[in-house]
Amino acid sequence: MTEPTFFFISIAISISFCFIIQTHVLASSNSNNNPFPKEAHPTKTGYLPVSTTSSSAMFYYFYEAQNSTLPLSQTPLLIWLQGGPGTSSMLGNLYEVGPWTFSEKSFTFRPNSGAWNRLFGLLFLDNPIGTGFSVAASQNEIPTDQNGVAKHLFAAITTFLKLHPEFKHRPIYISGESYGGKYIVSIGYYILKENEGLSDSGRVNLVGVTIGNGATDPETQTLTHAITAYHAGLINDKQKEELEKIQMEAVTLAQNLKWSEAADAQTKALTNLQEMTGLATCYDYTRKDHPYHYKDWMTELLNMAEVKKTLGVNESLVWVYHNSDVRAAMYADLMKSVKFKVEELLRSNSIRVLLYQGQWDLLDGPVQVEAWVKTMEWEGIVEYLNAERKIWKVNGEFAGYVQQWKSLTNVVVLGGGHFLPADQPINAQAMIEDWIFQRGIFGNSSSFGFM
Template identity: 65%
Template sequence: MKMKKKNSTTLFINTLIFFSLIQFQTSLSLSDSSTSFPKEALPTKSGYLQISPTSTSSIFYTFYEAKNSTSPLSQTPLLIWLQGGPGCSSMVGNFYELGPYLITNSLTLQPNHASWNRIFGLLFLDNPIGTGFSVASTLQEIPTDQTAVAEHLFAAITRFVKLDPVFKHRPIYITGESYAGKYVPAIGYYILEKNAKLKDFERVNLAGVAIGNGLTDPVTQMVTHADNAYYVGLINERQKNELVKAQLEAVELVERRNWSEATDARNRVLNLLQNMTGLATLYDYSRKIPYEDYLVAKFLNIDEVRKALGVNVDESFVYEKCSHVVGAALHADLMKSVKYMVEKLLKEGMRVLLYQGQRDLRVGVVQVEAWVKTMKWEGIVEYVNAEREIWKVNGEVAGYVQKWKSFTNVVVLGGGHLLPTDQPSNSQAMIEDWVLEKGLFGNVLYSNVSTKSLYDE
């Protein structure tokens, strides 16, 4: 990816305009309504969270309070959603997947009865800076690795919690999908590291992390594509061998630590698979057309919509669903693993949920299963040997749940990469039951699980 001059110029212009308007503003409560944005669809709060007292860079957010909390507001769980990319806006998750109102083809909003803020608070962050409506004061401040991503997220989350005393003690669950398979472990890991050094009242009340169709251990995941496509019946053996060769080229580049070239090589693998299969999208092999998430950009480039959300950018600013500038900054980061961060979370007893839509060929069931089995965690043998339970919602099979202690892995039937779009009700049931530890997502009888390793057979 190359940084486009137009994007860079726009970035700097918008930064100047942005901070002339909201130098001291960190949040905005919304009360106005518009034709495209009905009053009832407005966020509870929205605005900007500065990442540092010495920087004008800020993360844009929209927050929706729980509609029908089942506990006092001060104890109601708070979900944080991070989109993938790298460089894709969390407004995609907000208005196309799991927010309280979703975009229609006519660029209007309709209620989402399967939204994730039914009983939880829901916070969307445009991450990293430079993504969506978030502001990067300089190109150099845009993160190039997960440590920098986590530093900015930590600053934004702690600033958000300080906006209202009711947020202080609420349990926080960080969620996200796709490339957020790196963001989520990174901020979770960072919070554990920071909390160990902070006083009680300064700590972030992290209760768990959830990753949907996540890219977490890229090399291990990438080398599964050939076998996966072959056994699903999408390619023949000759094509499989061609894909294997392309995968090994990427592995060799990783071993030589040629990170950017390795990312390019992975892209070639996926492009090759796309060309071989002729599918509408690798994100869901059953779809006849790709996801229509481009509607988000059309919607958010309407002036009155931006005003309703409290966005402060110049009228010439063009909102992008995914930022090429941010994607370029993290290009070399893509093939680097954060598996050790997930291992750290589990070792510390943190609750971890992985979930995948059954039909995703890019970062789906096979890809996640591959890296999970390689984790260095004392519970991995018990997890691998744990029962894979049939999970039902309203009496119908929704998928399968496998867990051991604080680690849970879910396969959701009939879903692809953007799972909440494909299976809204089941996705809502999954996240609610996991957070509340209900049904199959509650405690299991560990004494009934075999401790014999599958690797010994």
């Protein structure tokens, strides 16, 4: 889409909002042309402004807890941020952790047995602006770095809390996956710093962050792809050496602050990895054909007039799974690290950090995450690295491994790839619930109490 076209469409949509914060409480009626059963409707949807000087706004959809064991005022609130950059959080909602998932075979919804809103409220944000159903008044307003992303997210989250005062004191956890691992850390860090200057009544009650298969420290992670594929038997020694040269080129360019060139080299390395291995997807090296067909059915579903009406979205807004304008704006950010922000969150002694990875992810899996975690400058890192890596079971079945020290927990989940909650829904659900409530294996090493 050209910039003039993007600008025209965005302005037309923004004008329709009339500069009013919108909250759409969904109707109970259901049209015969609408595949959304009323039971699958979000509790609330709407738009949250990201600036007082612009009509740009972030789209949200919220599902209240299905079976909270606590009063709602104490029920944790999870915020989900998708990656990309430029991928809509509808992916996390309809394919991974939302209360209802979608079957493209029959074009129908079905309850998600591994939903993350069983015990928690679940808030999805289309971030950055321009992503999904979110609106950028102009292409120039799309953030180009993590500070810009965090500033917009902070404005959106605090507005949501002001619109719904009953959420004010609920414990907040920010979660998501992939490139969202940078968003999660950045907004967590931003909240931490903003809270320092606010009174108790004005602070955001952030308790923890959860990063799934995160692209958190690209410099370190990029150097691990060749060796991971080699030890998995996917490439030979000659291919490993060839790939390592390209990986080092990407890292060297990043170290010299040539960010766009570094992103080009990183893309080249990942393209070569895909070609060398012949895999259907590097997101899960066990899959023999490409399993991820969600782009087509989500695009069809979310562009239906009745579905847009259900979600409270202007019918003229075209939903795309991945916004190329957002990726272009964020391109120079791809190889930048946010590891130092993780270190600050851990040093705060008030915010817990959960890292989790699917076993079969070649891009942001266990090897990549361990590589950057062990380089952290945090006073607890030695104790963490020396902590026992425990065998983790769910309902008596072997589920993976857990390693933790104080506020840092890392989980490797067996039998899954990059989109772990979709691959192992029950185990992922058990993980997030037990970690938040610090139950079982997740309560053995932490000095933190549930807030």
